[in-house]
Amino acid sequence: MRPRTLDEVVGQAHLVGPGKPLRVAFETGRPHSMIFWGPPGVGKTTLARLMADAFDAQFIVISAVLGGVKDIREAVVAAQVAREQGRATILFVDEVHRFNKAQQDAFLPHVESGLFTFIGATTENPSFEVNGALLSRARVYVLQPLSAEEMGALFERALERLAEPGQEPGAPSRGAPGHLAPPATAGAGTPDSAVEAVPSFDPAARERLVGWADGDARRLINAIEVVVEAARAQGRTAVDAAYLEQALSQNLRRFDKGGEAFYDQISALHKTVRGSHPDAALYWFCRMLDGGADPRYLARRILRMASEDVGLADPRALRIALDAAEVYERLGSPEGELALAEAVVYMACAAKSNAVYKAYNEAREFVKSHGSAPVPIHLRNAPTRLMKELGYGRAYRYAQDEPHGYAAGETYMPEGVPEPGFYRPVARGMEAKIREKLDWLRSLDEQAGKGD
Numbered sequence: 347m348r349p350r351t352l353d354e355v356v357g358q359a360h361l362v363g364p365g366k367p368l369r370v371a372f373e374t375g376r377p378h379s380m381i382f383w384g385p386p387g388v389g390k391t392t393l394a395r396l397m398a399d400a401f402d403a404q405f406i407v408i409s410a411v412l413g414g415v416k417d418i419r420e421a422v423v424a425a426q427v428a429r430e431q432g433r434a435t436i437l438f439v440d441e442v443h444r445f446n447k448a449q450q451d452a453f454l455p456h457v458e459s460g461l462f463t464f465i466g467a468t469t470e471n472p473s474f475e476v477n478g479a480l481l482s483r484a485r486v487y488v489l490q491p492l493s494a495e496e497m498g499a500l501f502e503r504a505l506e507r508l509a510e511p512g513q514e515p516g517a518p519s520r521g522a523p524g525h526l527a528p529p530a531t532a533g534a535g536t537p538d539s540a541v542e543a544v545p546s547f548d549p550a551a552r553e554r555l556v557g558w559a560d561g562d563a564r565r566l567i568n569a570i571e572v573v574v575e576a577a578r579a580q581g582r583t584a585v586d587a588a589y590l591e592q593a594l595s596q597n598l599r600r601f602d603k604g605g606e607a608f609y610d611q612i613s614a615l616h617k618t619v620r621g622s623h624p625d626a627a628l629y630w631f632c633r634m635l636d637g638g639a640d641p642r643y644l645a646r647r648i649l650r651m652a653s654e655d656v657g658l659a660d661p662r663a664l665r666i667a668l669d670a671a672e673v674y675e676r677l678g679s680p681e682g683e684l685a686l687a688e689a690v691v692y693m694a695c696a697a698k699s700n701a702v703y704k705a706y707n708e709a710r711e712f713v714k715s716h717g718s719a720p721v722p723i724h725l726r727n728a729p730t731r732l733m734k735e736l737g738y739g740r741a742y743r744y745a746q747d748e749p750h751g752y753a754a755g756e757t758y759m760p761e762g763v764p765e766p767g768f769y770r771p772v773a774r775g776m777e778a779k780i781r782e783k784l785d786w787l788r789s790l791d792e793q794a795g796k797g798d
Contacts, residue, residue: 347507347567348392355396356500356563357492358389367487368393372400377436379457379464381472381481384489387562390467394438397465403434406462410444418452425462435462442466443475450477457483471675491561500563501552504570509544545577550587558594560638569594611637612647615690620655624694631690641683645671648686651693659699659775666692697775705768716763752787755794 349355352362352372361368371377377397382390398405406421425435437453439445457464457480464484468475472486492500547555555573559566576593577585585593615630634644649667656663670689674682748754759765771777771784 347504349389349396350399352396352400355389355392356503357496358393358489361487361489362393367485368397372397375401377401377403377434377463379484381442381466381468381476381484381486382489383468383470383472383486385469385491385562387559387564387566388489388491389563390489391438391440394436394465394467397463398436398438401434401436403436403463404428406435406437408437408439410439410441410449415449415452418449422456422461425456429461437462437464439464439466441468443468443470443472447477450480454479454483469678474676492563493561494556497556497559497561497563497566498552500566501547501556501570504567505544505547505574508570508574543578543583544574545583545585547585548587551585551590554587554590558590558638560640608639611639615644616647616651616655619651619690619693620698622694622698624691627690627694628687631687635683641674641679641686642671645674645686645689648689648693652689654703655698655700656693656696657699657702657777658780659697659701659772659777661776663693663696697777699772699774699777701769701771701777705770708766708768712766712768716760750790752790754787754790 352369355362358368360366363369382393384390395405397403404424406424408417408421421435421437425437428435439453442450453464456462464480466472466476466480466484472481555569556566559569573585573590573593577583577589582589611630611634615627615634618626618630631644635641645667649664649671652663652667667689670685673685676682677685769784771781773781
């Protein structure tokens with residue numbers, strides 16, 4: 347199933363489409379060192395292999411999970427031999443983030459000298475996991491999970507490949523890795539035609555299997571192979587959603603990422619956090635993870651909760667949400683999900699305020715009707731002599747030099763635009779103290795004769 351040409355690649359149009367960076371590199375014949383960053387099963391290894399084929403280069407693979415400096419040295423020797431024979435080398439390092447700093451440093455002189463073209467693959471953020479020196483010598487390309495449409499196209503291709511004659515167990519499909527193979531037997535006395543037959547998948551089964559694979563092409567292909575083999579062994583000619591559960595021996599995704607149930611559940615999570623119910627929040631959080639929701643999506647939603655529902659009632663909430671998202675990026679699943687759960691519980695227990703959220707929305711609407719008002723001359727910068735002569739910045743009061751560090755009675759809105767009073771802090775958490783301070787500052791304004 348592995349593509350043999352760039353045109354056979356499913357997905358990553360932003361990299362391999364006409365005029366896009368990798369397509370240009372292929373067409374110009376100028377390979378360069380790069381790092382592919384993306385989730386599993388999106389084509390990182392495939393693109394590296396295609397590049398080696400396109401440039402007739404020696405292709406050396408090192409797995410950072412199993413390899414070490416010895417493997418790097420052997421790769422260097424092989425690359426030197428190939429160069430003496432007039433052939434280029436592409437060194438592909440899978441899971442490059444697993445190498446430590448010393449191991450990553452071992453690549454630097456050879457990347458610098460051009461002995462080989464370095465291609466690293468990682469599922470982790472290279473900003474954190476790849477040495478800066480190596481990162482500066484390689485371009486980073488972000489690979490995306492395959493869309494539902496792209497996974498559907500791959501689904502059809504897999505079924506077509508399975509239906510091809512001569513797909514014996516263990517035999518490579520067209521010489522490509524990642525092949526699909528039918529079972530050795532379909533039961534005694536079963537005609538050969540039945541052995542080769544590929545069961546049909548009804549629309550619900552296709553949709554659920556594509557959703558379960560979650561943009562991972564390898565996961566989809568492996569699942570199709572398992573289901574087809576099981577169906578053939580049982581003499582089934584059709585596969586429905588119920589049979590998928592049985593064939594895969596695990597729960598499939600309980601919702602479609604774009605479906606109504608998905609948004610119902612994320613809404614339930616958000617509202618239980620807003621309602622300060624940590625147990626219910628944990629329930630819906632785990633329910634979504636169990637159903638196959640992307641933890642990164644949940645991390646983004648938790649950040650939203652921190653800014654929309656907690657706000658300045660507890661300013662620590664946003665930092666905790668950011669830290670949880672970063673911990674997940676570093677640890678991945680399932681370890682990183684605990685940090686997200688901690689953030690969910692914190693949000694549920696924190697004091698709540700949507701005062702900033704409401705103030706922001708009101709300010710946006712206000713600007714639509716008052717956005718053309720000029721900046722008052724005393725608030726403008728005066729970077730040139732002429733502007734100073736024209737009075738720019740004149741009469742500006744530097745608040746830090748005023749009593750209490752506050753220019754009481756000063757006006758900061760454009761001329762003729764009333765004080766809108768967007769931000770109205772609640773009497774809860776940290777905002778209770780903010781509210782007291784703002785009330786005190788307003789009293790200083792009144793004493794200075796400004797009033798409201």
